[in-house]
Amino acid sequence: MQQSMASAARELVIQRLGLVRSLCETEEQRLLERVHGEEERAHQSILTQRVHWAEALQKLDTIRTSLVDMLTHTDDLQLIQKEQEIFERAEEAEGILDPQESKKLNFNETCAWSPLLTQLWATAALGSLSGTEDVRIDERTVSPFLQLSDDGRTLTFNAKKSKACADGPERFDHWPNALAATSFQSGLHAWMVNVQNSCAYKVGVALGQLPRKGSGSDSRLGHNAYSWVFSRYDQEFCFSHGGQHVPLGLLRCPAQLGVLLDLQAQELLFYDPTSGTVLHTHHASFPGPLFPVFAVADQTISIVH
Template structure:
């Protein structure tokens, strides 16, 4: 019996010795190899990051130079047009002054018979003056801000803004505005469409009573703002901005997003996408349905941009004077959409 126990202990010691040897070998060979591999791969990863960012940086610098040259060129063109106009109208003023002086001189120094004899000359002078047209407003005299438009700059800018704004814009739906055809989640971020009109919603002046619309609690007076909406579950929605003057009552187009002067929206209905404002609908030929929809509102630049964060694609840009304040606005006629940030 004692010998059996002794043999078991010997076996146990041998197993421990083998286990120790295995661990020693693992530490000496495998972990050392892993450490060297990690150092090598980290070095390669750093080089890749530096290399790729260097390419991006170089591209950005080239684009910056190109756009700044375009701005300078447009500024020079506008100044040259203005200078040309100044020279032209200075000549016309001198010409009109000469004609007027000549006519006044005739009236002062000639009698009626002499004036009749000078009738042809008076006619020619008068016709010459009438040939000088009044100044007309011209786009050539204006600096054209379109010279700064760049798909590359817009795409990089939109991605950077949405990334920097992640979690900082607390956009939530104002429960008082929610249509009775919509249900609002407890956190105020998800809207769900219901074909059956809810009777639980107390009517009020802020609430949309027909179209499945809702406004956010947040309003923007100035500056740059961005938020993202998850739209992958809905085949019928609208996302954009609206003024607080947007009518809320009735089934007319004045309350329908994108069909009035108070709202600017990106909309989807099945496979059709468009941008709508004041009853004007611009079809957008998107190849695939966005999963997430980023909205950027730059009130300083008077620009509204819709962006797909996952692909970095600019879906639509609208540039026009916007009133303030503006509210994020939503409509859902199929399943749900959710504000992410």
């Protein structure tokens, strides 16, 4: 009986792996065909531009020769009489310099985007990387409205400001924020946050120069150029950066939130591991090392290890 169950389980694993492999191969072929088609289109656009500018150069050279000859061999009285002709030739030269099909030279990066590939990649990356990195919160940065657990992984919101926290340059003194102790400058990184107990939180990444003091937008996560965050407030979810907020129409509240940071691809991805859903993907040219960042204004959130 046990051997039969084991054999059935083995066959199920092989069947599902075969299906995933087949899906990946089909998607790979589709994406490669789209990228190849885009390369061909861009290449033809470049060739068209080369022909256009070669012809333009020849026309400009002809106009230049004509104007130089006119200015060199024509007396002042005749030049006055030819003023309109000179103006028309100059205007013709300006028209030749207008670019042709310049917008078509832009490579369409979305041709390489695949929801299936992104989801499979996020699942595999988070499954293998999550918990391998020891992401802990830097106690020196923790807002006086938050309490940090002894293991440095759980933040609990307190409506009453704590007087026990010694103020310092690293500490957030108004918004309920906290930074991780470790920053990432290159490579692929993943961490998971348990958010099921909170109805008001922010999770994401921030630059080390994120301001820590005052109630202004400079130190409010997602409202400045220093932070990129996924946030929840009651039943509303959004991605925020630089004061721009992208609403996310989620059908269910994630119990855990996976964060995937690919610094080679300059991509930040948020993921629901329970449903296997990519919640949001953001591409940016991050200007420096990034710290995991957190905020909580209701109950508790904690880094899963």
